[in-house]
Amino acid sequence: MELxxxxxxxxxxxxTVSFHIIFPSFTIGLAAWITTLEGIWLATGNDRFHLIARFWTKVFAVSFAMGVVSGIVMSYEFGTNWSRxxxxxxNVVAPLIGYEVLTAFFLEATFLGLMLFGWNKVPPWLHFLACLAVAxxxxxxxxxxxxxxxxxxxxxxxxxxxxxxxxxDWLKIIFNPTFPTRLGHMVVAAYITTAFVVFAVGARWLLQDKVVEEARIMIRMGLGLLIVLVPLQGFLGDASGLNTLEHQPVKVAAMEAHWGGPDDTKGPIPWVVFAWPNEAQERNDFQIAIPYVGSLILTHTLDGTIKGLKEFPPQDRPPVAIPFFTFRIMIAMWGIMMLTIxxxxxxxxxxxxxxRGLFLRIASYLWPLGFIAVLAGWYTTEVGRQPWVATGLLRTEDAMSPVTxxxxxxxxxxxxxxxxxxxxxxxxxxSRLLKIGPVPEGDGSDDATALRPLSAAQDAGRKAIQAGE
Amino acid sequence: MDSLWFTYYLPLIWALLIGTAIVLYVLLDGFDLGMGILFPHTKDEGERDQMMNSVAPFWDGNETWLILGGGGLWVAFPKAYAVIMPGVYLPIIFMLLSLVFRGVAFEFRFVSKPDHRKWDVAFAAGSTLAAFFQGVVLGAVVYQLPVENGAFAGGPLAWLHPFSIMCGIGMVAGYALLGCGWLMMRTEGPLARKAQGWALPLLGVLLAFIAAVSIWTPLVIPRIADRWFSLPQFYYLLAVPVLTALVAFSAYRGIRANRGAQTFFSTVGLFLLCFLGLAVSVFPYLVPASVTIWEAAAAPESQLFVLLGTIPLLPIILIYTGFIYWTFRGRLKPGEGYH
Incomplete structure (x- = not known):
């Protein structure tokens, strides 16, 4: 068989990249959140913030380790599978990765040691700086x-x-046309992802009457941040979409499953809620669409239009179904987030x-929202870039290594x-760590084993076993 | 950008920098991979904890040098990166997967106690296999990969031959010896004594490996024989084996006298001399016999752009890395952690 x-x-x-992105999406926000908690603790002396910070540092350690090991794989895959x-x-992309290693990877990986093991080894302000360095x-x-x-x-x-x-021109390379909006979109996505986890876990602990005061702090901080960031993400996503429309119109056509064509060059265009894109016949099957809304979203007018897929040669079009559906999944996640906040x-x-009512019960299950949205968004933009690996410069099929x-x-x-x-x-x-929650200091278990980031989980595991689970 | 400075010296500077990154990786991650290689040799739970705790604050930073080595090769010599990586496809993938297992084992082993046997195995096997495949990759590249028209032109198993396997075993022995030196230097109690006992046979294996490579490569590759044995450079290059013998003796004395630092740094010296010997053998090639440093070089403007950042950033990285090592200094007693 020919493979x-x-x-x-x-x-x-x-x-490999799908698995990898899950962890940075979570740890970017988590590092910032832990730093914030420790800052509040240093400023106010309120030990609850210290307890929450220490607990989430343990979750951070596990997540970060998985992010690191799956990330090293990425840095070698460029060469092993995509040598062309x-x-x-x-000449252009590698220096950006080089600067990532020099400015970011060393900083986070090195100060991680201090963040995880330095609680009693260095003064609190220095530990705070270590967390800040990681963030x-x-x-x-x-x-x-x-x-x-x-x-x-x-x-x-x-x-x-x-x-x-x-x-x-290095400035034009680094600050390339789609970069600023995409960076904003992604960083806010990472913060939202973390905030939903914090919020959901807080809700769960509150419902279980566990570390209630800490749970309330987490709900307030998580939801408070979400109330700001989720609407903001709406604007950033819109800006990102308009930016894509300007620079990669064929991707937007695929995201919207908008075929257009010679007899269909005028607006207004509808917004396709559901369809089964039929690439062979260049049309949508089973389409359900809302009139005018496509124009409104894409051109911010009631009768504007965009280029349809048919206006691009078939060999330059991305696959339609994946960006179409993943984009809708991302939008749906945002809708649920808006409803929640x-x-x-x-x-x-x-x-x-x-x-302790329906809202917190539902909220306690909402932790995956951000992860799903991030993955769906990345599928939209990466599959939407096809058939190019670097738009207009190199096709994916020409980027391959000479491997069998x-x-x-x-x-x-x-x-x-x-x-x-x-x-x-x-x-x-x-999940076992989260189930048990923070163990207030002074009952011994935390001190005896705090050497390892997961020691709390270990204790938690023992207790869970003892409790007959 | 056409002056000699940009086209000749800039690639040389980058070759030195990447050599430095790879050497730093081997030295820093070498001892913590060594921890995993030595892991199965003690059954004592407390000693295993002590081994892991002694490297836990450092391993992540150490492993970043591997990304700098690989990433740096791509930055400065994209053509070499594009030939070597497909050429050693499978051993690189095996190495990466081994690193996945041993990296997460640091965290998972302690969570799953008392049911943690599987992460003991993951840590030991992952570390050993990662070391082994790093040696295999090095051996396969030195032994020459099949290259045509500036691209790798071999099969998926082109890397698999007795020489690369031998290099894999040599690397495992070398990392284990570094690990012994670390344990002798940084731990107290029975574990440090055990490490001393493990060190001597490992030094024997490492020296046998160095001797084998020194005899094997010139016999098989005439280019390397010319480099070492033609006059007059033979006289200058004689310094390398002479120094190697002296440093090996120092390592031996360090082990016999139970001086951890001497053992550790003599082993470091052996690694450095091996790399020097390797550099002498393959220079000016990055992909031996097919792509030279200058042929593989990225655009001078790309090399310069990253070099300008590296000049301030690398010392800063070394300073804060040193700070972390200083913070977690001192010998670790049995049952003790950084707390």
């Missing part, structure tokens, strides 16, 4: 990787000589936020097996 190394490499990259890509855009590191990492990714979406500041990209805000105003399908199939199966085991275990350990 297609390109398809397999694409599957492998999609698989490495060569063609290396700054995670954010700088987002800066550089988003810059590199955005450059691939819409290359700028370079020239092509003999098929190889050469840098011309509106309800939460009303209850808060009426002083009923902490009532059998080698890639072997590695893909191994990745599925290993990630399946490792990340299932990690998810289980994190």
């Amino acid at each position: 297609d190394p390109i398809l397999l490499s694409r599957l492998q990259f999609a698989f 890509y490495s060569e063609v855009v290396g 700054v590191g995670t954010t700088l990492s987002a800066f550089w990787i988003l810059s590199a990714n955005s450059w691939m979406q819409m290359p700028a500041g370079h020239e092509v000589r003999n098929g190889i990209a050469f840098p011309v 509106l309800t939460g805000a009303v209850l808060w105003l009426r002083g009923r936020l902490f009532q 399908g059998h080698a890639v199939l072997t590695s893909l199966l191994l990745f599925i097996l290993v990630y399946g085991i490792v990340f299932t275990a990690g998810g289980y350990y994190i």
